[in-house]
Amino acid sequence: MKQYDCIIIGTGPAGQKGAIQAAKLGKRVAIIEKNSVLGGAQINTGTIPSKALREAALYLTGANQRGLFGSTHHVKKNITIADLTAISQQVIRHEWEVIRKQFERNGVELIWGRAEFEGPHEVRIQTADATEIIAADKFLLAVGTKPARPSHVPFNEHTIFTSDEIVCLDHLPKTMIVVGGGVIGTEYACIMATLGVRVTLVEGSNRLLGFLDREISDAFQYHMRQKGITLRLGEKVSKIEEVEIETGRFRHLVQAQLESGKTLRAETLLYAVGRQGVCKSLGLDRVGIEFDDRERLIVNEQYQTNVDYVYAAGDVIGFPSLASTAMEQGRRAICHAFGVCDVGNYNTSLFPYGIYAVPEISMVGKTEEQLTTEGIPYESGIAHYREIARGKLLGDDSGMLKLLIHQETHKILGVHAIGTGATELIHIGQAVMALNGDAEFFINNVFNFPTLAECYKVAAYNGLNKLNHVR
Numbered sequence: 001m002k003q004y005d006c007i008i009i010g011t012g013p014a015g016q017k018g019a020i021q022a023a024k025l026g027k028r029v030a031i032i033e034k035n036s037v038l039g040g041a042q043i044n045t046g047t048i049p050s051k052a053l054r055e056a057a058l059y060l061t062g063a064n065q066r067g068l069f070g071s072t073h074h075v076k077k078n079i080t081i082a083d084l085t086a087i088s089q090q091v092i093r094h095e096w097e098v099i100r101k102q103f104e105r106n107g108v109e110l111i112w113g114r115a116e117f118e119g120p121h122e123v124r125i126q127t128a129d130a131t132e133i134i135a136a137d138k139f140l141l142a143v144g145t146k147p148a149r150p151s152h153v154p155f156n157e158h159t160i161f162t163s164d165e166i167v168c169l170d171h172l173p174k175t176m177i178v179v180g181g182g183v184i185g186t187e188y189a190c191i192m193a194t195l196g197v198r199v200t201l202v203e204g205s206n207r208l209l210g211f212l213d214r215e216i217s218d219a220f221q222y223h224m225r226q227k228g229i230t231l232r233l234g235e236k237v238s239k240i241e242e243v244e245i246e247t248g249r250f251r252h253l254v255q256a257q258l259e260s261g262k263t264l265r266a267e268t269l270l271y272a273v274g275r276q277g278v279c280k281s282l283g284l285d286r287v288g289i290e291f292d293d294r295e296r297l298i299v300n301e302q303y304q305t306n307v308d309y310v311y312a313a314g315d316v317i318g319f320p321s322l323a324s325t326a327m328e329q330g331r332r333a334i335c336h337a338f339g340v341c342d343v344g345n346y347n348t349s350l351f352p353y354g355i356y357a358v359p360e361i362s363m364v365g366k367t368e369e370q371l372t373t374e375g376i377p378y379e380s381g382i383a384h385y386r387e388i389a390r391g392k393l394l395g396d397d398s399g400m401l402k403l404l405i406h407q408e409t410h411k412i413l414g415v416h417a418i419g420t421g422a423t424e425l426i427h428i429g430q431a432v433m434a435l436n437g438d439a440e441f442f443i444n445n446v447f448n449f450p451t452l453a454e455c456y457k458v459a460a461y462n463g464l465n466k467l468n469h470v471r
């Protein structure tokens, strides 16, 4: 039986970064993947395909240049699925190659097959025609999650599907119902609406993306409606089925019955109400590791499960379930497993959120609602892209950046942005917050001109001017 210092299950972002870190520490490491491709949801079904589709949609429809060239501007008419997926196929192939080479260069042994625990320190790897058992001292479970697929929904992969199958559509539908207004539902609703698909979004709560600052989520809902998306908020779907409708000729449609009694019909339905773990198939009972009802694992601050030599990272441990955080969790878990404990610069309260909807949204730190609840006195400073030369050059008149500034110390408590480049722009605020900076930093700093970064200076002036009136 082959013996390793460390076995990692899953080649998504958590597994990848854990494996490279273990190799950099001079450890003998094996990483196991059950799919036929590397990279997990990040590369194959989630982050990269959805972001590539978004880029293609914005470019080919001309939507992101309409502020400059007028509302009828188009780069290509009659956009096909092939046009849209060409970019993602290129990026995906490139990413597979990058990961494969990283493993090779660092001496990480990649083993294809489905892994499950055989005993406390042994893992069985099953392929179509062989079984192998390998052993290790330490383990990292980076097995990710899969879309929730309740048995009462008649999924068929082409008209009723989850985010795993939407990337394989063979044609662009005219209409789509999106069930679930979380990050996946809102991102895809915006992408599809940009492509001219008539979208109805059904969300159980009364507000989309409730973790966002309310001013930003209100602005976002306004943008979605402006794009022609019908929002059914505070509504739940009780039944989904395929129906045959006669309108001169027979048409197959998807029908969603809402608890409120409304009936929605469309050509397609995307079901995006959250994700579900895959722990049942890992043989965890043979090691004594427990998981919750959504098959997720509980870990301590060092990413150890209840069995201390078995670590877990990424989506399998739940919130925040992002590729960005998964990578860092995987790396940190392995550092701890091999005694490297002084890994600095980690502040979970400064994790940024990036939502690649149309428009883009990003945030770091606290929202106005959180600060109010916590009794922290603050003032907001706002910059609108239309006041900034770069905003005008981009033709983005509706973007904005908001700083939340402590009333007495002027420290930055939160940054919220909606508009072009928001997910990049947020990192300036994140760095200043991490270094305990204040609004005066932005006033005194010189930014390149013309850039969106100038928003920070304008927002700081706006916030400090309001505070001057308080004094």
Ligand SMILES: Cc1cc2nc3c(=O)[nH]c(=O)nc-3n(C[C@H](O)[C@H](O)[C@H](O)COP(=O)(O)OP(=O)(O)OC[C@H]3O[C@@H](n4cnc5c(N)ncnc54)[C@H](O)[C@@H]3O)c2cc1C
Pocket: 009, 010, 011, 012, 013, 014, 015, 032, 033, 034, 035, 038, 039, 040, 041, 042, 043, 045, 046, 047, 048, 050, 051, 113, 114, 115, 116, 142, 143, 144, 145, 163, 184, 278, 281, 282, 313, 314, 315, 316, 321, 322, 323, 324, 325, 326, 354, 356
């Ligand atoms: C549509 C969509 C869009 C997203 N967009 C973003 C975004 O813009 N930004 C962002 O930060 N995050 C985004 N995410 C989230 C991000 O993709 C995940 O947080 C991230 O992929 C989780 O990484 P992971 O390593 O935990 O697991 P995964 O990426 O899910 O990888 C787990 C791997 O483990 C393998 N595996 C599972 N069980 C076994 C087994 N028994 N044996 C062997 N291998 C096994 C799986 O095959 C898979 O390859 C998005 C997700 C989705 C679905």
Ligand SMILES: NC(=O)c1ccc[n+]([C@@H]2O[C@H](COP(=O)([O-])OP(=O)(O)OC[C@H]3O[C@@H](n4cnc5c(N)ncnc54)[C@H](O)[C@@H]3O)[C@@H](O)[C@H]2O)c1
Pocket: 179, 180, 181, 182, 183, 184, 185, 187, 202, 203, 204, 205, 209, 235, 236, 237, 272, 273, 274, 275, 320, 321, 322, 354, 355, 356
């Ligand atoms: N840009 C990004 O960072 C990004 C993008 C996509 C996905 N992700 C990750 O993927 C994960 C999964 O995303 P998701 O959107 O599937 O899940 P989610 O948990 O974020 O959202 C699910 C939504 O569905 C709603 N819902 C649940 N049941 C419903 C019903 N019966 N009818 C109507 N609405 C219902 C919930 O209220 C919730 O708003 C997230 O945790 C996220 O971190 C991240």
